Amino acid sequence: MAVSNAHLSLSSFLLSGCLSLLAVVSLLADEEAVQLVRAYTPVLLLGNYVLVNLYLRLVHQGYHYQIAVRATFLGTVFSTGCLISVFAPLSWRPLGLYMITMAIFHYSEFLVTALVNARTLSLDSFLLNHSKEYGIAALASWIEFFIERWLLPELKEFWPVVLIGVMMCAAGEVLRKAAMMTAKTNFNHIVQSVREDGHQLVTNGVYAICRHPSYVGWFVWSVGTQV
Structure with a gap:
């Protein structure tokens, strides 16, 4: 069961991450496509995320679905961070690196727990609902980034x-x-x-x-x- 949970989470993480990247990068054939992608990337990513979740709903139920949907969310965050880090204006790229870091941390917490201590494994092992204080601190850091980027974008470069x-x-x-x-x-x-x-x-x-x-x-x- 532990291995199946690890495999399920990993396949869901990679599925959403790879599809999100392919859906966008495949359109980067020329300059017009680049401009189109930059304009509609959020729509493409959201559409891909919704389709993957519909697929997961069809093939997984109960606890396994809950694992898959969380791993899919983190995979989408990871791929979105990759795209921002590469294609966004320079002052936005630290946000992309931050998203990559957060996605890797929260996903790997679940994966490693599934591999080395399956007895304690639960949905909380993703640490997405770590604590109220953690959530407040994260939200404060996001607000800080957007304010600094708005007022002093050169700080982010x-x-x-x-x-x-x-x-x-x-x-x-x-x-x-x-x-x-x-x-x-x-x-x-x-x-x-x-x-x-x-x-x-x-x-x-x-x-x-x-x-x-x-x-x-x-x-x-x-x-x-x-x-």
């Missing part, structure tokens, strides 16, 4: 800072996922206050370097998204 943020996100992501794969069944998204059978103190791998690598990785990633 200073790529050395953007690249530092990308590297921080990548480093934090790698550290956190390494921690999850090292801890395996000892990792849980919910803080455990009672020792259960099978719990072990992990001291190998990244835990030999850092006592709480999953938290440190998430912290570095979080700061990187704001840089």
